[in-house]
Amino acid sequence: MEINEDIVIVGAGIGGLATSLGLHRLGVRSIVLESSDSLRTSGFALALWTNAWRALDALGVGDSLRQRSIHFTRFQAFSANSGLPTAEISLEADNKPIDYDSRCIKRQEIVETLEKELPPGTIKYSCRVISIQQFGLYKLVHLADKTIIRTKVLIGCDGVNSVVAKWMGLPKPIDANRSAIRGYVEYPKTHGFEPKFCAYFGGGVRIGFLPCDHKSLYWFCTFTPSDVDYGIWRVNYHRKVI
Numbered sequence: 001m002e003i004n005e006d007i008v009i010v011g012a013g014i015g016g017l018a019t020s021l022g023l024h025r026l027g028v029r030s031i032v033l034e035s036s037d038s039l040r041t042s043g044f045a046l047a048l049w050t051n052a053w054r055a056l057d058a059l060g061v062g063d064s065l066r067q068r069s070i071h072f073t074r075f076q077a078f079s080a081n082s083g084l085p086t087a088e089i090s091l092e093a094d095n096k097p098i099d100y101d102s103r104c105i106k107r108q109e110i111v112e113t114l115e116k117e118l119p120p121g122t123i124k125y126s127c128r129v130i131s132i133q134q135f136g137l138y139k140l141v142h143l144a145d146k147t148i149i150r151t152k153v154l155i156g157c158d159g160v161n162s163v164v165a166k167w168m169g170l171p172k173p174i175d176a177n178r179s180a181i182r183g184y185v186e187y188p189k190t191h192g193f194e195p196k197f198c199a200y201f202g203g204g205v206r207i208g209f210l211p212c213d214h215k216s217l218y219w220f221c222t223f224t225p226s227d228v229d230y231g232i233w234r235v236n237y238h239r240k241v242i
């Protein structure tokens with residue numbers, strides 16, 4: 001089966017949904033191809049700063065997402081070795097742009113909000129792109145189910161192992177040698193933590209937590225393997241290259 005579409009976006013993550021919504025706001029139709037059979041709402045949360053909130057405002061969803069998050073007003077750093085505070089800065093509006101904003105929001109809220117604003121049928125689920133071919137001024141997008149979509153414009157928002165980026169000849173992703181564990185805690189009642197971003201640094205490890213709203217907290221631990229002895233954080237780690 002062959003289908004014609006003016007604009008095809010690959011990937012219904014935050015990037016693909018935001019791109020399609022941006023086009024929709026300008027009156028331009030697009031379709032979004034997603035390999036998964038439904039919206040991928042899993043994951044935990046993202047700390048979003050002013051630039052991201054400006055982008056969400058431009059898409060017309062900033063205020064609705066603000067209502068589901070709290071502005072965190074301070075950042076406090078601690079030593080991972082001693083647990084003692086090492087620095088604290090205010091994230092209040094003093095000396096900052098008038099629209100300065102720093103909030104953490106559940107990933108599910110972002111993707112569902114973007115998805116709801118799109119015209120029905122924009123996202124085509126269970127559509128995995130397996131290859132792309134140039135055909136004159138067009139691109140032929142081949143799907144796993146053998147459908148071919150002929151399009152003038154192809155936009156790759158298909159994540160770290162992007163088929164589109166590979167087809168364009170972009171370099172492979174670089175291994176940043178950093179790993180991450182993320183989590184999200186929902187309390188039955190209020191958690192009682194201040195609206196503050198707390199982060200512990202030391203020995204290549206960064207552990208942080210911050211409230212999304214009055215009942216939920218996002219936490220993460222990222223680490224860069226190192227042979228250096230940092231006291232309690234001694235990490236002798238051999239990476240398996242896949």
Ligand SMILES: Cc1cc2nc3c(=O)[nH]c(=O)nc-3n(C[C@H](O)[C@H](O)[C@H](O)COP(=O)(O)OP(=O)(O)OC[C@H]3O[C@@H](n4cnc5c(N)ncnc54)[C@H](O)[C@@H]3O)c2cc1C
Nearest residue numbers: 011012013014015016034035042043044045128129158159
């Ligand atoms: C399920 C999930 C959970 C996440 N959770 C967190 C989190 O808790 N905290 C955090 O900071 N970041 C998280 N991230 C990462 C973060 O959302 C992204 O790094 C960032 O938003 C960039 O998004 P993106 O749209 O560019 O790519 P991605 O979020 O990676 O989205 C790419 C989309 O493209 C689809 N796709 C890939 N290949 C194809 C193909 N060949 N054909 C069709 N579709 C394809 C994927 O299924 C995916 O939906 C998560 C990402 C995902 C996918």
